[in-house]
Amino acid sequence: DVKVTQSSRYLVKRTGEKVFLECVQDMDHENMFWYRQDPGLGLRLIYFSYDVKMKEKGDIPEGYSVSREKKERFSLILESASTNQTSMYLCASSLQGVITGELFFGEGSRLTVL
Amino acid sequence: TQLLEQSPQFLSIQEGENLTVYCNSSSVFSSLQWYRQEPGEGPVLLVTVVTGGEVKKLKRLTFQFGDARKDSSLHITAAQPGDTGLYLCADPGGTSYGKLTFGQGTILTVHP
Numbered sequence: 001d002v003k004v005t006q007s008s009r010y011l012v013k014r015t016g017e018k019v020f021l022e023c024v025q026d027m028d029h030e031n032m033f034w035y036r037q038d039p040g041l042g043l044r045l046i047y048f049s050y051d052v053k054m055k056e057k058g059d060i061p062e063g064y065s066v067s068r069e070k071k072e073r074f075s076l077i078l079e080s081a082s083t084n085q086t087s088m089y090l091c092a093s094s095l096q097g098v099i100t101g102e103l104f105f106g107e108g109s110r111l112t113v114l
Numbered sequence: 115t116q117l118l119e120q121s122p123q124f125l126s127i128q129e130g131e132n133l134t135v136y137c138n139s140s141s142v143f144s145s146l147q148w149y150r151q152e153p154g155e156g157p158v159l160l161v162t163v164v165t166g167g168e169v170k171k172l173k174r175l176t177f178q179f180g181d182a183r184k185d186s187s188l189h190i191t192a193a194q195p196g197d198t199g200l201y202l203c204a205d206p207g208g209t210s211y212g213k214l215t216f217g218q219g220t221i222l223t224v225h226p
Contacts, residue, residue, distance in 0.1 A: 004156070031212045040123065042202060042218040043157075058213070090156055094212035101212050102147075103204075105156025 003027075006091050006106035013113050019078040021109050023091030030096035032074035033058075033103070034066060037088040046089075049074055050096060081113045118203055120217035127193055128225050135188045135220045137203030144206060146186045147214070148177055151200040160188075193224045 007022040025032065031050050035043040035058075045058030047066040055066050063085060067075045074093075078085055088110050092103040119138045127133055137146065145164045149157035161170050163179035163186060170177045174197075176189040190197055200221050204214040 033213070035216075040218055042118075042120075042216040043214075045213065045215075048213055092156070096212070101206070102159045102162075103149075103157075103212060103214055105158070107154065107156050 004091055004093055004104050004106040006089075006109045008109050009107065011109060011111045013081050013111065015082060015113060017081050017113075019081050019111065019113075021076040021078075021089055021091075021111070023074045023076070023106055024072050025074075025091075025093040025104070026072065027093060027095075027104065028071070029093035029104070030071070031094045031101075032068065033092040033094075034064075034074065034076045035090045035092065036060065037090055037108070043090065046076065078111075081111075083113050085111065086113045087111060118205060118215060118217035120201075120203055120220050122220060123218065124221050124223075126223045126225070129194055130192050131224075133190050133193055133222070135201050135222070136185065137187070137217050138185045139205070141184065143179075143183045143186075146179060146183075147204045147206065148186070148188055149202045149204060151202065151219075153199070157200075157202055190222075193222075195224045195226050198222060198224050 004025045033048040034046045049055045049068040065077045090108050091106045094101045094103050121136050147162045148160045151157040161177045166183045167181045168179040174191045178187045200219045202219045203217040
């Protein structure tokens with residue numbers, strides 16, 4: 001069974017802390033994504049990666065960075081968490097070269113910044 | 115970035131009723147996907163529509179792509195409590211990187 005696994009389902013952090021959200025996929029997918037989900041706003045793309053060590057900004061990259069050292073792992077980093085980064089974070093992966101390709105999502109990481 | 119407008123934002127209905135959810139854009143879609151997200155889970159792909167005027171059926175769900183490829187609808191017949199969830203339309207944008215743009219979603223609650 002194909003799987004995208006996010007390391008933490010729930011996190012509570014304080015303002016100014018550094019936060020790591022990790023995501024691992026076992027499908028040998030080239031593309032990986034980090035989305036943020038907020039009520040009434042749908043899913044908004046933060047960053048994506050189409051190859052190891054490659055990264056591209058999405059629609060809302062400010063305050064975030066990413067790391068992709070291995071094909072199966074894509075990490076989202078909040079260098080200094082702020083309260084407006086309280087949200088649900090979703091990782092996803094897909095096969096490259098398929099324009100209508102399916103995105104496979106993890107279960108999400110709900111982050112609360114106090 | 116293409117804007118996708120979904121309506122309604124909320125739907126609360128009784129088991130057995132029919133419903134339709136809409137997804138619209140001012141631009142032409144290259145193709146369109148519909149996802150369902152159940153509470154505590156990530157979104158899961160339901161269908162991809164590609165050709166203008168296309169109709170696809172998935173059990174009690176019927177998906178339609180507008181002739182001009184600027185709108186799509188999802189119709190559920192005889193809704194059941196198991197249909198409860200967030201329904202999202204998404205535009206793949208015509209690239210091979212799989213970078214989707216999502217609508218804001220429709221939250222459907224089906225009461226027994």
